[in-house]
Amino acid sequence: MSEFIVVIPARFASERLPGKPLRAIAGKTMLEHVYERGRESDATEVIIATDDQRIEAAATSFGADVCMTAADHGSGTDRLAEVARLRGWPGEQVVVNLQGDEPLMPAALVNQCALLLDDDKADISTLASPLASREDYLNPNVVKVVCDADARALYFSRAPIPHARNPVDTELALATALHHHGIYGYRSRTLQRIVASSPSDLETCEHLEQLRALSLGMVIKVGVPAQRPGPGIDTEDDLAAAQSWMSTT
Secondary structure, eight states, X not given: OOOEEEXXXXXXXXXSSTTGGGOEETTEEHHHHHHHHHHHTTOSEEEEEESOHXXXXXXXXXXXXXXXXXXXXXXXXXXXXXXXXXXXXXXXXXXXXXXXXXXXXXXXXXXXXXXGGGSTTOSEEEEEEEOSOHHHHHOTTSOEEEEOTTSBEEEEESSOSSOOSSGGGHHHHHHHOEEEEEEEEEEHHHHHHHHTSOOOHHHHXXXXXXXXXXXXXXXXXXXXXXXXXXXXXXXXXXXXXHHHHHHHO
């Protein structure tokens, strides 16, 4: 496996959970939990990327390397691309985007995401698990991905895909779709190409930034993890669920 760097994009503003990275779970901030997952992986460096001095202060207090970035980034991908430019990383450098609201992402999955980029034909890597329920298939907050025979993403959607035209095929649709997890691996040059491009119509419709990469003809390699990660955190209920998860595992 090529050497890789973990970058954790973290912003203070959140419509549904203000100050999310600094919210406490099991005696530590969410941000520190995510940082520990990164440190547990095989990454050569773990960097927290933020534009907020409160996050910088918290990250510095537990010894993290912090890269201050611009405040106007629309996505974590934009923030990662700036870090890559500021740090002067070569185009081949592999970077894993470990999102700041994923404290339950096992380190083994961070490694798996990076390893997928050993496939020279892949521009981006990510992970997805079988759907847990029919409700998840129908839930627009659960992003679905469908892949080709070589585990390359064909499409991501908040809609239930693939659509079962005949009711008898519903179980086949449920078995075909995968539940996408918000972790990505990139090469540095791929990050720069993405942020230099305008959002695609598909991205604008679905509000899914990975659709920009597909619109550009990029190959996204999808791995199915042996261990399903815990849920990401977007709401107070998610925060309570994470607290419960950590107290029982």
